[in-house]
Amino acid sequence: MNARQLFLIGTLSAATALPAVAQDAVTLKIAHFLPSVAPAQQKVLQPWCEELGKASHGRIQCQFFPAMQLGGTPAQLADQVKNGVADVVWTAPGYSAGRFPAIEAFELPFTVQDATSSSRALWQYYQQHAQQEFSAYKVLAFHTDGGQAVHTSSKPVAALKDFAGLKLRTSTRLGAKTLQALGGAPVAMPPAQVTEAIAKGVVDGSLGSWELVLPTKLSEVTKFHLQPEAGAAYPTATVLMVLMNKRKYDSLPADLKALIDQTTGETMATRFGEVFDGEAAETRRRVAAEGGKITTLTAAEVATLRKATATVDAEWIKQSGERGLDGNKLLTAARALAGTNE
Incomplete structure (x- = not known):
């Protein structure tokens, strides 16, 4: 066999190998409801994708679709990933009211005191109590937003009496029920509409995690902020989740599945928690530096609010029983x- 024949054989071998490599590569379409600047994308999901890309030698890549760029509403994200419109979504189960009842427990009043510890706890809770309602998905992570503070434009809130008639945007049905129990008036709307609604006086402010304040420009339209003291639980919180299309996951080679498994679960939940707690601390610092007034509820004041929301617990327990x-x-x-047990 001469040199020319060897060269041709080598060229053909390389050419026939290329389709196998290309076929083995995968691009994950990742969708969520916030702008691309949100810490969830910048500090958790993008670094996760970079880690997957590096560990897989480029065989896993990601394409992001923030701010509902694939169409639809935040409430439809769970269906978009189930149906394969997206491969991975970051969303809140509470946006699909009543669809995932067991996981709602972490949104009940005064259950969450920070993002890191509650996100680890939520992952354990999911494994023990809520796997069945997510059987149609490959679940990558659960986490909380760390608890929702009260952000208002012109009406400071410092005690139970101040909630009377207060119109606040709420993100979940249990957040709405909690606000009602405190005497306020909940208004549901997507995060992208909140700032404009406050500026126009449609609502007085918003219940929301500190992590959301800067990406949604909430700090530009609110002056007063209410939170519990460190170690005390917040009036309500939002459960968040990262879901993957089950068929997409099942179609991956075993080594790529292993990479996803190794970098998600409690590992990803903890990362979300740490990022959200870090963002909360930095946001509070910036809000205070820019003249915002942050009021801190004492443990005794939290106890008063907790007593006022006991009916929310009782109603949820009753409704859960009706669902088996x-x-x-x-x-x-x-x-x-x-x-956060009493």
């Missing part, structure tokens, strides 16, 4: 894992 769930057991488990 032991609501009292779930709520007890959630607060025990989160460290």
Whole structure:
């Protein structure tokens, strides 16, 4: 065999190998409801994608579709990933009211005190109590927003009486029920509309995590902020999740599945928690530096608000029973894992 024949054989071998490499590569379409500057994308999901790309030698890549660029509403993200419109979504189960009842326990009043510890607790809770309702998905992570503070434009809130008639944007049905129990008037709307609604006086402010304040420019239209003291639980919180299309995951080679498994679950939940807590601290610092007034509820004041929202717990437990769930057991488990039992 001469040199020319060897060269041709080598060229053909390389050419026939190329389709196998290309076929093995995968691009994950990742969708969520916030702008691309949101910490969830910049500090968690993008670094995760970079880690996957490096560990897989480029065989896993990501394409982001923030701010609902694939169409639809935040409430439709769970269906978009289930149906394969997106491969991965970051969203809130509470946007699909009543669809994922067991996981709602972490949104009940005064269950969440920070993002890091509650996100780890939520992942454990999911594994023990809520896997069945997510059987149609490959679940990558659950986490919380760390708790929702009260952000208002012109009406400071410092005690239970100040909630009377207060119109606030709420993100979940349990957040709305909590606000009602405190005497306020909940208004549902997507995060992207909140700032404009406050500026126009449609609402007085918003219940929202500190992490959302800067990406949504909430700090530009609110002057007053209310939060519990460190170690005390917030009036409500939002559960968030990263879901993957099950068929997409099942179609991956075993080594790529292993990479995804190794970098998600409690690892990703903890990362979200740490980022959200870090963002909260930095946001509070910036808000205070820019003249915003942050009021801190004492443990005694939190206890007063907690007593006022006991009806929300009771109603949720009753509704859970009607769905065949032991609501009292779930709520007890959630607060025990989160460290917020009374």
